[in-house]
Amino acid sequence: MKNINFRKQLVSNDFLRSFALLASGSVIAQIITILISPIVTRLFTPEQFGLYTIVITAMSLFGPVICLKYDMGIVNAKSEREAFSLILLCGIMIVPLSLLISILYSMTVIRGNYSLLQLWGYIFAIAMLLITYGLNNILLAYNNRHGLYKIMSSVTVIKSLVNNILLVLSGISKLGVIGLLGSQIISSLVGLKRQSKSLLGNIRYGKNIGFIEMKQVFLDYKKLPIFNASSALITTSVYSSINLFIAIAFSAQQLGLYSLSYRVLGIPFTIISANIARVFFNSATKEFNSRSNFSKTFKSTLILLIITVVPIILIIAIFSPWLFSTVFGVEWANAGNYIRLLAPMFAIRLISESLTTSFIVSKKQNIELLFQSMLLLGLLIIYTLSYFLNTSIEVFLVYISLLYLLVHGIMIFKMYKISKMKIN
Known part of the structure; x- marks a missing residue:
């Protein structure tokens, strides 16, 4: 029993050490971006x-x-x-x-x-x-x-x-x-x-x-292009189509404001999600190969994400209107208001996408494809309604956030269930 506990502690320490190495680089990179951004937004x-x-x-x-x-x-x-x-x-x-x-x-x-x-x-x-x-x-x-x-x-x-x-x-x-x-x-x-x-x-x-x-x-490895590439293309279409829709339905100026708010909210994504996803994939694969499931890695990673992501996104949302007008300049003030509307979307997305390699580990990539298809369909409905009803960009962003909360919330629950399954 002592040996088992020691091995578990060792795996946990390796995970945190690997994440710390990756995150440290991302943190420094984002600090550089944050320090330079007030200059760039004025140029x-x-x-x-x-x-x-x-x-x-x-x-x-x-x-x-x-x-x-x-x-x-x-x-x-x-x-x-x-x-x-x-x-x-x-x-x-x-x-x-x-x-x-x-x-x-x-x-x-x-x-x-x-x-x-x-x-x-x-x-x-x-x-x-x-x-x-x-x-x-x-x-x-x-x-x-x-x-x-x-x-x-x-x-x-x-x-x-x-x-x-x-x-x-x-x-x-x-x-x-x-x-x-x-x-x-x-x-x-x-x-x-x-x-x-x-x-x-x-x-x-x-x-x-x-x-x-x-x-x-x-x-x-034919499942990777069939399921993962298809799912990833739908995923990127989901996020990228928002940019294209704003450019078509609103204006280049509002797209610029949205892009800055997206960039700021993307800071925790770059530091946390992208790095945790890489380490999680490696650790979950090792656990799956030895135990035929990866529930321990999934639960510990999910808890780490929740206690890290939620406070960070909440703080950004609270201070963003003041922060943008003060730091980036008056013409960027509305981007701070956009952040408040987008915060729920980014929080749930950050947690969910850190764990989506669960579908690769369990060889159930078709399920991820289904979820991403649902999300894309929901977005197309929102685009159609927003365009023909001539809604404001603020209302449009609220609809987007609510859709993400629903679909990604269900996806996280499904990944949790999959992580506990014994798969041979």
């Missing part, structure tokens, strides 16, 4: 942020699925050889998919009185953002496989520092949307070399991998 207008958001939405929408989710298989591949087969498979997908998506998105979504040169500029920007996003996904998955959280953490800090310095310089230079996009692209490229150190050190496992081996992993 760029809400309209410029709105136009930038329309372009960057392409990355948010398609970036997570640019490898068709085969990058998720790298984490729990049975061998290094298999992991490198998946890496090569992901690598050959990124460029053609990025180019195709960037052309189609620019032709259909980015509309206006743009010259051919400007349109090709947007196509190039989107393609570069997607390619770097895909490479980053591969490296993050491989480093997560080997528990290299210190490297992952340091890269997060470097990218944030570079991005914010470039934002200030481009703002001073009056580069507008070009400066915003350029800063994002360059910062995305930074850190790839450092993050690829471990992968390059084990490159011998990837030698002489041919078509047959890539075809084998393509088939062995």
